Amino acid sequence: MDPKLTEVSQHFERFKAALVRHDYDSCNNLLSQLKVLLTGFRSLPPLFEDTPNAVHELTVARDIYEHAVLLSVKVEDQDAFERDFFQLKPYYTDARNRLPPSAQEHPILGLNLLRLLVQNRIAEFHTELELLSTSALENPCIKHAVELEQSFMEGAYNRVLSARQTVPHETFGYFMDLLAKTVRDEIAGCSEKAYDYLSISDARQMLLFSSDQELLDYVKEEHPEWEITNDVVYFQKAKESAPCKEIPSLQLINQTLSYARELERIV
Amino acid sequence: MTQDTEMKELPAPISSSAAPTSPSTLQHLKEIVSLLETGAYAREVRRIVRAIRLTMALRRKLKASVLSSFLNFALPPGSDLHSRLSSFIPKEDDYEMDVDSATQAPAKHPLPEIEIFCYLVLLIFLIDQKKYDEAKACASASIARLKNLNRRTVDVLASRLYFYYSLSYELTGDLAEIRGNLLALHRIATLRHDELGQETLLNLLLRNYLHYNLYDQAEKLRSKAPRFEAHSNQQFCRYLFYLGKIRTIQLEYTDAKESLLQAARKAPIAALGFRVQCNKWAIIVRLLLGEIPERTVFMQKGMETALRPYFELTNAVRIGDLELFRTVAEKFSSTFSSDRTNNLIVRLRHNVIRTGLRNISISYSRISLADVAKKLRLDSENPIADAESIVSKAIRDGAIDATVDHMNGWMVSKETGDIYSTSEPQIAFNSRIAFCLNMHNEAVRALRFPPNSHKEKESAEKRRERQQQEQELAKHIAEEDDDDF
Numbered sequence: 001m002d003p004k005l006t007e008v009s010q011h012f013e014r015f016k017a018a019l020v021r022h023d024y025d026s027c028n029n030l031l032s033q034l035k036v037l038l039t040g041f042r043s044l045p046p047l048f049e050d051t052p053n054a055v056h057e058l059t060v061a062r063d064i065y066e067h068a069v070l071l072s073v074k075v076e077d078q079d080a081f082e083r084d085f086f087q088l089k090p091y092y093t094d095a096r097n098r099l100p101p102s103a104q105e106h107p108i109l110g111l112n113l114l115r116l117l118v119q120n121r122i123a124e125f126h127t128e129l130e131l132l133s134t135s136a137l138e139n140p141c142i143k144h145a146v147e148l149e150q151s152f153m154e155g156a157y158n159r160v161l162s163a164r165q166t167v168p169h170e171t172f173g174y175f176m177d178l179l180a181k182t183v184r185d186e187i188a189g190c191s192e193k194a195y196d197y198l199s200i201s202d203a204r205q206m207l208l209f210s211s212d213q214e215l216l217d218y219v220k221e222e223h224p225e226w227e228i229t230n231d232v233v234y235f236q237k238a239k240e241s242a243p244c245k246e247i248p249s250l251q252l253i254n255q256t257l258s259y260a261r262e263l264e265r266i267v
Numbered sequence: 268m269t270q271d272t273e274m275k276e277l278p279a280p281i282s283s284s285a286a287p288t289s290p291s292t293l294q295h296l297k298e299i300v301s302l303l304e305t306g307a308y309a310r311e312v313r314r315i316v317r318a319i320r321l322t323m324a325l326r327r328k329l330k331a332s333v334l335s336s337f338l339n340f341a342l343p344p345g346s347d348l349h350s351r352l353s354s355f356i357p358k359e360d361d362y363e364m365d366v367d368s369a370t371q372a373p374a375k376h377p378l379p380e381i382e383i384f385c386y387l388v389l390l391i392f393l394i395d396q397k398k399y400d401e402a403k404a405c406a407s408a409s410i411a412r413l414k415n416l417n418r419r420t421v422d423v424l425a426s427r428l429y430f431y432y433s434l435s436y437e438l439t440g441d442l443a444e445i446r447g448n449l450l451a452l453h454r455i456a457t458l459r460h461d462e463l464g465q466e467t468l469l470n471l472l473l474r475n476y477l478h479y480n481l482y483d484q485a486e487k488l489r490s491k492a493p494r495f496e497a498h499s500n501q502q503f504c505r506y507l508f509y510l511g512k513i514r515t516i517q518l519e520y521t522d523a524k525e526s527l528l529q530a531a532r533k534a535p536i537a538a539l540g541f542r543v544q545c546n547k548w549a550i551i552v553r554l555l556l557g558e559i560p561e562r563t564v565f566m567q568k569g570m571e572t573a574l575r576p577y578f579e580l581t582n583a584v585r586i587g588d589l590e591l592f593r594t595v596a597e598k599f600s601s602t603f604s605s606d607r608t609n610n611l612i613v614r615l616r617h618n619v620i621r622t623g624l625r626n627i628s629i630s631y632s633r634i635s636l637a638d639v640a641k642k643l644r645l646d647s648e649n650p651i652a653d654a655e656s657i658v659s660k661a662i663r664d665g666a667i668d669a670t671v672d673h674m675n676g677w678m679v680s681k682e683t684g685d686i687y688s689t690s691e692p693q694i695a696f697n698s699r700i701a702f703c704l705n706m707h708n709e710a711v712r713a714l715r716f717p718p719n720s721h722k723e724k725e726s727a728e729k730r731r732e733r734q735q736q737e738q739e740l741a742k743h744i745a746e747e748d749d750d751d752f
Binding site: 153189191 | 480481482483516517518519604609610613614616617620645647648649652653656657658659660661662663669670671672673674690693697700704707708744
């Protein structure tokens with residue numbers, strides 16, 4: 001066997017062992033070394049040269065990046081997740097014909113969708129979605145993310161929250177927690193517009209706080225304009241925008257002048 | 268989709284007028300060659316464009332025998348190129364010897380234009396005969412030759428060749444293979460200031476990416492590639508269509524709608540398939556925007572059956588009935604998946620709810636949330652809570668004007684104000700006027716006058732004066748456009 005490949009495999013074994021021990025610092029160190037080692041192979045993207053060991057090397061590299069992505073979820077580092085995912089992606093798209101499919105593929109794709117949702121990058125979410133085949137869309141991990149997005153768009157927030165209980169993969173937990181925070185902010189934003197007032201207990205329930213104190217802290221921090229008197233939260237009534245009586249004269253003058261100019265050119 | 272967009276390439280039936288008077292296809296081809304020659308010597312790109320147009324009219328009449336005698340005429344027999352090209356032509360029994368080949372030997376080294384033209388004619392012929400593998404080989408050979416040619420008069424021919432090159436690969440489903448090559452060609456075209464080539468290649472690349480749903484890459488290329496005034500209407504239509512698709516996927520619906528509608532409007536009447544595609548996408552985008560396309564859109568000539576599924580879909584969204592929406596989506600799921608609009612339709616669900624909610628809010632001044640859930644047919648474990656959060660989100664997004672009373676569990680609609688007391692009508696009026704004026708300006712800019720038509724009547728000085736005026740006017744229009752946007 002190729003000595004370089006052996007070295008990588010040995011490193012990788014140590015990395016996996018560290019991962020089992022939850023020793024994330026040494027994991028990160030080993031991962032950096034591994035990534036550097038991987039640059040030595042000519043069969044990997046972007047070169048994709050057809051070397052004799054290509055399939056094996058590609059599989060090992062894919063495995064490493066998959067672990068890297070999962071590691072980034074464990075250490076809760078979204079930037080690292082994005083970086084590693086993009087490095088992994090060519091193995092799923094461009095090397096699809098040469099490698100046997102990976103069992104981790106769908107969970108990781110689902111995770112990525114969830115990440116985009118959490119970061120509110122909906123356009124990218126849909127761009128990624130277009131790349132998936134119909135069969136992939138049926139996969140529970142991906143379906144989960146897709147349904148979340150739908151509920152999120154519709155505004156059915158409690159469906160989003162109840163999805164926390166039915167995560168298809170243990171790694172989804174981290175992003176689901178983040179999503180819960182996003183949802184809370186959304187609900188707060190909606191309630192502000194939709195209700196005149198809410199009782200404290202209703203507001204607590206709606207914003208998913210376990211105690212009144214948490215709610216009060218949250219209001220103080222995020223929405224200081226809300227008024228709380230007699231156990232009732234009053235939302236600011238300033239939203240009432242009276243119909244504008246004033247004539248936007250400057251704008252009208254500008255428009256009329258431009259019509260005149262254009263007409264002059266036509267005649 | 269392949270078929271549809273390709274339709275546009277088919278020539279409008281202009282050949283009919285020329286057919287009866289002319290002796291033979293071969294004669295025609297010879298005339299085209301002489302046109303090309305004059306064009307090449309005089310460096311007049313216009314003549315070459317005309318030559319290509321004439322060729323397209325001949326497309327259906329090409330036969331193997333005609334082609335081989337044409338090659339004998341155009342290329343020196345026995346030369347490298349001649350034998351290479353002839354090998355692509357399928358052998359036929361009724362091979363007739365052509366007298367011309369013997370008597371009329373052209374110059375030793377044919378013009379590069381003629382050479383490329385031979386490739387082009389042959390390639391079109393092979394594609395029409397469904398000999399895709401030969402077509403691929405022929406196309407690749409021609410592209411290799413093109414890379415070494417740097418003549419402005421070849422550019423027009425080259426852009427046609429690029430198109431058929433890509434088409435031949437698309438028909439065999441190997442589009443991914445030539446992506447690198449197309450990118451290289453685009454680079455070369457950019458270096459040579461071959462704008463038509465850039466335009467064509469950019470479209471081919473976008474098509475290539477979109478074929479594999481690589482919207483991300485397509486958008487990155489599109490936003491970074493140089494843009495300039497369109498040279499060919501067809502290419503511009505395509506560009507708009509691809510742009511519209513990309514924007515739809517990335518949720519920029521307003522821009523997407525504009526591009527798609529413009530593409531549909533600009534496309535030639537003959538390109539029915541292309542216009543149907545544009546309309547399908549435009550309908551979905553308008554639905555996603557919360558607009559309901561008018562009935563006339565679906566009743567356009569020749570499109571009724573193709574747009575039928577989309578018509579029913581629109582109906583479901585208009586009524587705001589989730590159940591109906593679901594049945595329609597299921598009923599036509601095969602159509603939608605072959606149009607690759609499935610994912611977009613999933614997005615529409617949200618709009619159906621919105622419309623339903625808006626209808627409810629208009630009809631009732633006060634309604635309980637349980638009834639809202641029932642009317643929207645939300646089937647979940649906790650419909651009332653769902654309805655409540657959906658309603659509150661709709662209020663926040665400005666879809667309905669109402670408040671929710673949590674204690675009593677009902678939604679209270681506010682009085683709808685008089686729209687004419689706001690500046691809304693003024694805005695609508697302005698946008699329409701702007702549209703008309705823009706259309707007029709575009710039309711003025713697109714006017715083309717045949718050169719030399721009144722050269723005799725004008726003295727040189729006068730002409731200069733006139734041209735200056737014209738330029739100023741054009742500049743004026745352009746500047747004001749910049750101001751406006």
